[in-house]
Amino acid sequence: MSELNSSVALLIQSASLWSQLIKRADSQLSVHGISFTEFSILHCLAQAPLQQLSRIELANTVGLSASGVTRLLLPLEKIHLVEKAQIARDARVSLVKLTSTGMQIYQDALPTLSYCAEQFTSPLTSRQQEQLSDLLGRLS
Amino acid sequence: MSELNSSVALLIQSASLWSQLIKRADSQLSVHGISFTEFSILHCLAQAPLQQLSRIELANTVGLSASGVTRLLLPLEKIHLVEKAQIARDARVSLVKLTSTGMQIYQDALPTLSYCAEQFTSPLTSRQQEQLSDLLGRLS
DNA sequence: GATAAATGGTTGCGTAGTCAAGTATATTGC
DNA sequence: GCAATATACTTGACTACGCAACCATTTATC
Numbered sequence: 001m002s003e004l005n006s007s008v009a010l011l012i013q014s015a016s017l018w019s020q021l022i023k024r025a026d027s028q029l030s031v032h033g034i035s036f037t038e039f040s041i042l043h044c045l046a047q048a049p050l051q052q053l054s055r056i057e058l059a060n061t062v063g064l065s066a067s068g069v070t071r072l073l074l075p076l077e078k079i080h081l082v083e084k085a086q087i088a089r090d091a092r093v094s095l096v097k098l099t100s101t102g103m104q105i106y107q108d109a110l111p112t113l114s115y116c117a118e119q120f121t122s123p124l125t126s127r128q129q130e131q132l133s134d135l136l137g138r139l140s
Numbered sequence: 141m142s143e144l145n146s147s148v149a150l151l152i153q154s155a156s157l158w159s160q161l162i163k164r165a166d167s168q169l170s171v172h173g174i175s176f177t178e179f180s181i182l183h184c185l186a187q188a189p190l191q192q193l194s195r196i197e198l199a200n201t202v203g204l205s206a207s208g209v210t211r212l213l214l215p216l217e218k219i220h221l222v223e224k225a226q227i228a229r230d231a232r233v234s235l236v237k238l239t240s241t242g243m244q245i246y247q248d249a250l251p252t253l254s255y256c257a258e259q260f261t262s263p264l265t266s267r268q269q270e271q272l273s274d275l276l277g278r279l280s
Numbered sequence: 281g282a283t284a285a286a287t288g289g290t291t292g293c294g295t296a297g298t299c300a301a302g303t304a305t306a307t308t309g310c
Numbered sequence: 311g312c313a314a315t316a317t318a319c320t321t322g323a324c325t326a327c328g329c330a331a332c333c334a335t336t337t338a339t340c
Contacts, residue, residue: 017279135264
């Protein structure tokens with residue numbers, strides 16, 4: 001049973017850690033008027049070629065359901081951080097494109113979140129941070 | 141900017157990873173009639189001395205807000221997995237105590253979640269899993 | 281020992297997100 | 311070329327939270 005316990009204990013500890021991290025990130029990002037999840041979306045779009053992705057691609061990248069993406073994009077469209085685009089090949093897909101305003105907000109918010117991430121990983125040496133990054137990268 | 145990017149990219153990748161993990165855990169735990177968060181609560185209580193904790197301690201341990209704990213406990217009380225208890229010293233605190241039914245459900249669910257955790261960490265060698273556990277343990 | 285401040289907890293209200301079902305378009309099998 | 315199936319969403323209804331405001335009790339201050 002203590003075999004079972006150690007992996008499960010790690011999981012539960014991670015849950016607590018993660019929820020605290022997200023709360024802090026949300027709180028710090030609120031200066032820019034966006035949440036962590038919204039930032040994630042801006043980030044994925046900013047990295048994408050032409051700064052655009054389909055909603056399904058976006059959902060897979062940020063780990064949300066399709067409907068979650070639909071709902072999250074509504075306010076972002078309303079304040080013109082992203083806009084819809086079509087693709088001729090397939091009338092089903094509705095592309096999401098980062099606007100220049102959206103890119104601006106993203107770039108403003110990037111150092112804020114980066115600082116937050118550093119605060120969080122500061123108990124680790126930079127060597128350990130690399131290790132952690134590497135290990136997490138191997139998980140799926 | 142690519143300096144900023146690497147830490148932030150890791151964070152966003154972790155978010156996606158985490159949400160997928162929780163979805164899988166919830167889905168597998170549904171056999172036992174509980175969610176991952178509910179399991180977390182049972183787990184914390186099972187580890188605690190006398191299998192009881194105050195609501196605030198519980199909130200801190202699982203990373204929820206106080207109100208989150210209040211609401212989560214309601215259904216658990218209703219199906220008698222946990223019960224309320226008083227402490228004479230302080231009439232404000234309301235202890236939460238794991239019932240024997242609750243302990244049973246916890247022990248039934250433990251291997252399920254453990255299997256889920258193993259599935260998740262299976263891309264890593266056991267040496268790497270230890271490293272990961274160690275690194276995460278150092279974060280707060 | 282009365283008043284102020286802190287702590288433990290609950291409730292109202294709002295937001296984020298899920299799943300199941302529906303719609304529109306594309307693709308496949310015959 | 312047309313039915314069947316799959317894909318890309320959207321919507322309705324619901325759950326899971328968080329925050330702010332609120333009691334109740336305890337502790338500190340004077």
